Structures are given as C-alpha cells and as structure tokens.
Amino acid sequence: MLIQVPEQGTLADVATRRLAHSIVTGELAQGQKLNEAELAERYGMGRGPLREALRHLEGMRLVKRIPNAGARVAVLDRKTLSDLYGVREALEGMACRLAATRMTDEEIANLGKLLDQHEQQIKKEGGKVYSQSEGDLDFHYQIARGSRNRMLMDLLGNEQYQLLRMCRYRTSRKAARTKPALQQHRQIVAALEQRDGELAELLMRRHIQGAWKSISEMIDKEEEAA
Amino acid sequence: MLIQVPEQGTLADVATRRLAHSIVTGELAQGQKLNEAELAERYGMGRGPLREALRHLEGMRLVKRIPNAGARVAVLDRKTLSDLYGVREALEGMACRLAATRMTDEEIANLGKLLDQHEQQIKKEGGKVYSQSEGDLDFHYQIARGSRNRMLMDLLGNEQYQLLRMCRYRTSRKAARTKPALQQHRQIVAALEQRDGELAELLMRRHIQGAWKSISEMIDKEEEAA
DNA sequence: TTCGCTCACTTTGTCGACAATCGGAGCGAT
DNA sequence: ATCGCTCCGATTGTCGACAAAGTGAGCGAA
Numbered sequence: 001m002l003i004q005v006p007e008q009g010t011l012a013d014v015a016t017r018r019l020a021h022s023i024v025t026g027e028l029a030q031g032q033k034l035n036e037a038e039l040a041e042r043y044g045m046g047r048g049p050l051r052e053a054l055r056h057l058e059g060m061r062l063v064k065r066i067p068n069a070g071a072r073v074a075v076l077d078r079k080t081l082s083d084l085y086g087v088r089e090a091l092e093g094m095a096c097r098l099a100a101t102r103m104t105d106e107e108i109a110n111l112g113k114l115l116d117q118h119e120q121q122i123k124k125e126g127g128k129v130y131s132q133s134e135g136d137l138d139f140h141y142q143i144a145r146g147s148r149n150r151m152l153m154d155l156l157g158n159e160q161y162q163l164l165r166m167c168r169y170r171t172s173r174k175a176a177r178t179k180p181a182l183q184q185h186r187q188i189v190a191a192l193e194q195r196d197g198e199l200a201e202l203l204m205r206r207h208i209q210g211a212w213k214s215i216s217e218m219i220d221k222e223e224e225a226a
Numbered sequence: 227m228l229i230q231v232p233e234q235g236t237l238a239d240v241a242t243r244r245l246a247h248s249i250v251t252g253e254l255a256q257g258q259k260l261n262e263a264e265l266a267e268r269y270g271m272g273r274g275p276l277r278e279a280l281r282h283l284e285g286m287r288l289v290k291r292i293p294n295a296g297a298r299v300a301v302l303d304r305k306t307l308s309d310l311y312g313v314r315e316a317l318e319g320m321a322c323r324l325a326a327t328r329m330t331d332e333e334i335a336n337l338g339k340l341l342d343q344h345e346q347q348i349k350k351e352g353g354k355v356y357s358q359s360e361g362d363l364d365f366h367y368q369i370a371r372g373s374r375n376r377m378l379m380d381l382l383g384n385e386q387y388q389l390l391r392m393c394r395y396r397t398s399r400k401a402a403r404t405k406p407a408l409q410q411h412r413q414i415v416a417a418l419e420q421r422d423g424e425l426a427e428l429l430m431r432r433h434i435q436g437a438w439k440s441i442s443e444m445i446d447k448e449e450e451a452a
Numbered sequence: 453t454t455c456g457c458t459c460a461c462t463t464t465g466t467c468g469a470c471a472a473t474c475g476g477a478g479c480g481a482t
Numbered sequence: 483a484t485c486g487c488t489c490c491g492a493t494t495g496t497c498g499a500c501a502a503a504g505t506g507a508g509c510g511a512a
Binding site: 009010012013048051052055056058059060061067068079080083084086087090091093094098149150151152154155 | 235236238239274277278281282284285286287293294305306309310312313316317319320324375376377378380381
C-alpha cells in the first residue's frame with residue numbers, strides 16, 4: 001500500500017515530491033545539508049528544476065535555506081513540534097466545528113467506515129503502526145475537507161501534513177496510541193453525526209492535546225537517553 | 227514612511243519582494259498572466275531566479291501556477307476572502323490568548339504606545355487610511371510575535387499578511403473603519419494588561435469578525451454596482 | 453605550538469540557448 | 483456557415499556553462 005507517486009507534472013514537481021518523501025521518511029536526516037548537484041544527479045535532472053523544488057519545500061517548512069550557503073533539512077526540535085501542535089489544535093478544531101455543519105450525511109458515514117477499516121487493521125496486525133498513521137492522517141484530512149474552507153484544507157493538507165508525517169516517522173516506532181486515538185475518533189464522528197460543532201471542536205482539540213502529550217513524553221525519554 | 231526594500235540577498239529574493247509588492251498594491255491586476263521573459267527583462271535578471279520567485283509566491287498563495295500554462299496573479303474572490311478571515315480569526319485569536327500570558331510588560335506597554343501613535347495619525351489626517359492599514363497590521367503582527375509561537379508568527383506574518391494587505395489595497399479606499407477598530411484594539415490591550423487570555427482571544431475574534439463583516443458588505447456593494 | 457593568512461577547491465547563483473508544449477489563426481471539408 | 487484539422491508563433495520547461503561567494507587545508511610567523 002505504498003503511495004504511488006504519479007511522476008507527473010514538471011520535473012520540479014517530481015523533485016518536490018521525491019524530496020518531500022525522502023525527508024519525511026528520514027532517508028535524509030534532519031539538519032543534513034542538501035547538495036544541489038548531487039541531488040540533481042540522483043534524480044536525473046538539471047539543477048534548475050531542483051532549485052525550484054527546494055524553494056517549494058522551503059515554503060512547506062521542510063527545508064531551511066540560507067543564502068549562499070545552501071539548503072538543509074529542517075530540524076524538528078521540541079519547540080517546533082510544540083508550536084506545530086498548538087497551531088494544529090486551533091486549525092483542526094476549527095475544521096471540526098465547520099465540518100459538523102457542512103459535511104454531508106454521506107461524508108460522515110464514510111468517515112465511520114474509514115474508522116471501521118482502521119479498527120480491522122488494528123485487530124489484524126497490532127504492530128503495524130505505520131499504516132495506522134496514514135489512516136489517522138486520512139481521517140484528519142477528510143475532516144479538513146469537510147470544513148469546505150480551501151485555505152484550511154491547504155494549510156492542514158499540504159503543509160502541516162508533511163511536517164506531521166515527518167514527526168510521526170520519528171516517533172511512531174514506539175508509540176502505539178492507536179486504541180485511545182480510535183476511541184476519540186469515534187467520539188468525534190458521533191459529534192459530527194449530531195451536528196454538534198462545539199462538541200466536535202472540543203473533542204478534536206482534546207484529541208490533539210493528547211497526541212502532543214504522548215509525543216512530548218516520548219521526546220523527554222529520548223533526551224534522557226541521550 | 228515607505229517600506230524600504232533592502233534589495234539584499236539573491237536575485238530570486240529580490241524578485242519575490244518586488245513581485246509581492248506589485249501584486250499587493252494592485253500594480254499587477256488580479257488574475258493577470260505573468261510572463262516570465264517580460265518580468266525578467268523588467269527586473270533586469272534571467273528567468274531562472276524569476277521562476278524561483280514565482281515558486282515562492284505560489285507558496286504564499288499570491289500567484290497560482292498551472293503547469294505548462296504559466297502563472298497568474300491570485301484572485302481574491304468572496305469565498306477566498308471569507309476563508310482567509312475564518313482562518314485568521316482562529317489563528318489571531320490563538321495568538322492573542324498566548325500573548326496574554328507570554329508578552330512582557332514592556333511589550334504590552336509598547337503596544338499601547340503604538341495605538342497612541344495610531345490615534346494621533348487618525349486625528350491629524352482623517353483620510354489617510356493607507357498608513358492606518360499598515361499600522362493596524364503592525365499591531366496584529368506584534369501580537370503574533372507576542373505568542374512566542376514561531377509557526378504562528380510565520381503563518382500570520384509572512385503568508386496571510388501579504389494576502390491581507392492585498393485585500394486592504396482593494397477595499398481600503400472607502401472603508402474608514404478606523405475608529406471602532408482603534409477602540410477594539412484598546413480593549414484588546416487592556417485584556418492583555420490584565421493577563422486575561424480568554425477575554426483577549428474573544429475580543430480579537432470579534433474584532434476580526436467585525437472587519438470581515440465590513441469588508442463583506444463592501445464586496446456586496448461592488449457586486450451590485452457591477 | 454598556535455594563531456592567522458592565503459590560496460585553491462567546492463558549492464551556490466546566474467545566464468543564455470535549446471527542446472517541449474500550448475494556444476490560436478487560417479484553411480478546408482461537410 | 484460551422485466545425486474540425488493543421489501548422490505556426492509564443493511561452494514555458496530544461497539544460498549546460500560561467501561567475502561569484504563561501505569553505506577549508508596548508509603554510510608561515512609569533
């Protein structure tokens with residue numbers, strides 16, 4: 001169930017996707033320097049498209065650029081992640097509130113089915129947290145879509161989404177917070193079904209706070225070990 | 227009191243700033259096609275840096291790119307602006323809540339002084355709404371900084387800020403909503419002084435809702451006229 | 453030995469030219 | 483007359499080479 005990169009569009013777009021994937025999966029380590037010539041060679045393209053891709057990734061906050069000194073992979077330190085989860089709480093809370101009044105009955109029903117699939121996966125393979133993360137993000141993305149606010153969708157879907165996946169890859173090895181998360185997702189869907197926007201927002205905010213708490217503790221342990 | 231563009235950094239950065247300025251001020255009309263060769267000529271640079279600038283501006287949502295069909299200036303239609311103000315309400319509300327507990331006394335005092343200056347300007351030159359807008363945005367930006375959340379600052383400062391200025395240039399000709407806005411700003415500062423985050427958030431959200439209502443009505447009138 | 457300077461190499465920034473693609477004008481057929 | 487096809491101009495996408503800036507090693511002097 002690997003994500004099929006369509007390999008379509010301009011070379012700059014291809015490079016953007018491939019680089020984003022490499023960064024998110026940790027293939028390129030945090031803070032690592034990105035050599036333009038080397039990457040262009042590896043992807044079989046000139047430096048022009050690659051530079052455009054780096055600009056794009058800079059906008060996504062996946063890389064940090066310093067004039068005349070090249071680009072480096074972004075580092076997700078504790079503060080950055082804390083900020084990210086704070087903003088996410090506000091934005092996803094808002095998305096949830098809007099989705100409660102704007103999603104169609106069918107969309108909400110599909111959300112429930114998504115969670116069913118999700119539950120099946122958990123039962124079948126308790127350890128495979130990876131696909132859970134993807135499914136989880138799908139859930140959140142569907143709600144963002146339900147908000148009918150394009151800016152919100154872009155923000156949550158294209159930008160924060162990648163940072164979040166990057167974070168997940170770093171932390172998801174240990175944290176199997178799947179069961180309480182699934183439970184919370186169910187509650188959120190229930191609130192959506194009742195068209196209770198305030199409750200849905202509240203639940204989503206708690207859900208994200210819980211996720212942050214879990215990740216925060218994990219970072220503490222990692223720092224202790226180091 | 228024009229913003230001094232430092233003309234520093236790479237040519238791509240220069241192009242980004244100049245293009246952003248031209249778009250925000252309406253020098254480049256909404257939806258207008260951006261010809262790479264022509265712009266490169268005008269700015270005295272090659273197409274490479276210019277293309278990088280366009281990528282950057284695409285990330286800022288100031289231009290929309292279509293593969294093999296070039297870039298066009300973004301169009302701020304009613305729905306887009308509505309979405310923007312919705313997101314702004316959530317983000318600036320959050321910034322205000324955080325700022326209430328995180329800003330120093332000195333920063334809050336400076337905010338008050340900023341409003342004093344602002345008031346002076348209104349009394350002196352009732353019509354000069356332009357500088358008001360800049361001052362207003364400064365006010366909001368200072369609060370974003372006070373949140374101590376870098377992601378929030380970037381979001382509000384670098385991205386939405388530009389879209390907002392673009393909107394202001396289109397609408398600020400008529401709408402002199404300076405007096406109630408100033409009053410609301412004062413209330414917000416008062417809440418910050420009392421370190422009342424909840425109240426500060428509430429007031430900021432109302433303030434932005436009010437701004438949207440005002441702008442929304444203006445759009446209605448424009449559409450009626452057309 | 454250590455500090456500072458110089459010089460060469462690496463890497464980024466920029467440009468001009470070539471290839472690929474798109475949009476539109478003009479022509480012909482139904 | 484209208485629709486569709488073809489070809490041409492214009493514009494975007496891409497590449498390779500050159501210029502400029504930064505980086506680090508090596509040498510020399512205190």
